[in-house]
Amino acid sequence: MSDEPYRLYYWPSIPGRGEFVRLALAEADAPYVDVARLPEREGGGAASVIEVLRRELSVPPLAPPVLVDGPLVLAQVATILLYLGDRHGLAPADPAGRLHANQLQLTIADLVAEAHDTHHPVAMGEYYEDQMAEARRRAAHFTGVRMAKFLGYFERVLDGNPSASGFAVGDRLSYVDLSLFQVAEGLGYAFPRAFERLRGRLPRLGELRDRVAARPRIAAYLESPRRLPFSEGGIFRRYPELDIAAI
Template identity: 60%
Template sequence: MRYELYYWPGIPGRGEFVRLALEQAGADYVDVGNDEAAGGVEAVERFLDDERAERPPFAPPFLRAGRVVVAQVANILQFLGPRLKLVAANEADALWTHQLQLTITDVVAEAHDSHHPLGPGEYYEQQKPEARRRAKAFREERIPRYLGYFERVLAGNPKGPRHLVGARLSYVDLSVFQLVTGLRYAFPKAMRRIEKEVPNVVELSAAVARLPNIAAYLDSARRLPFNESGIFRHYPELDG
């Protein structure tokens, strides 16, 4: 099965949570938006605008697997999980893994809103004072609350704090790595403080980066650098 990932080119963005799962599993996939030979951004837009689509995605990323098209990051990962062996087989564990992934979805949306509190329709430059206030609350209250939650989940895992769910790697471990990495890029000063309180989260992120397939990916040209068009943006005036 060759998977086709459709996402905007040039940014890690929400697509990165899917890429990490595909890379860790060594799956055969094409990153359509970043691959001119596969159609590039025009192929992404054509798909979104297809008037005859019976099941159109609301927004990228979406994944095509044969005749199935799945959108929404957490839903894509839920779909891929059993296929890539990145989730436990029993229903209770799968639901719990998905529940944690949906909490990642929430904090990612808040990370976006820290630089776009007035919505996606205006540029950052049009909402800088508001972004300062929202980013302060995000740094001081929300990041500690979310990362503290994942710390609590790791510490409470009866199989030990090396993974969020059970004794094996799952897709949500990969997503926590991406979350921590993105937050470090966006808020380096704040994260130096916050990370002291969440040692298990820090260790999980480091362990994911050491996985051979992930390490090779991070070292490759396929890993797109964070930048100020994505979700995790470094504006020094929003850090502190």
């Protein structure tokens, strides 16, 4: 732990996986430097992300986002949120609730990876344009089967919360709710037709999305330049040819 602002390292032009961390920092009102978004002459740019990945550390990160808090360097969204959740009251305080928040975040991570792979089904390091045929097939399965499975599951979680708080776990907002907001925003951006078709079956998720967006710190964040728009460079990309909802 450090009194300095957190330092977040993530690709500067996309919300991507960094956004799950940014939303938690915004809700916590925690000061942070979004390092790669600084001008290059101030140590920013994508080069700053590469630099942190190459640092000699006892446990180095393989990929961003990376959160630096004094001597502590953490990677993997769910690990970073495990840490921030405890520090900023963004996770249940009881051990079971804390573990369940982590479990749900990992299930969100699975959904995010599958959403990403709709446009990169066979070669992560190559262009979408070079794997469009495979992408159509994967996207049909994603929009027709997988998206409903995952979102239906989260609806069940929200609806079945014994505290009837409307949140995913426990009686207060946690980082899981912030991440579910981002997933709903991202899927709504990338697959507007497929998402619209499911909306009627996801009333709790819709309510949660509105409620998160209306929280004062999140609302201020979303209107600020700190919030990056979705685009065709990130995880959630709007390629109309993939928004097919086969079933």
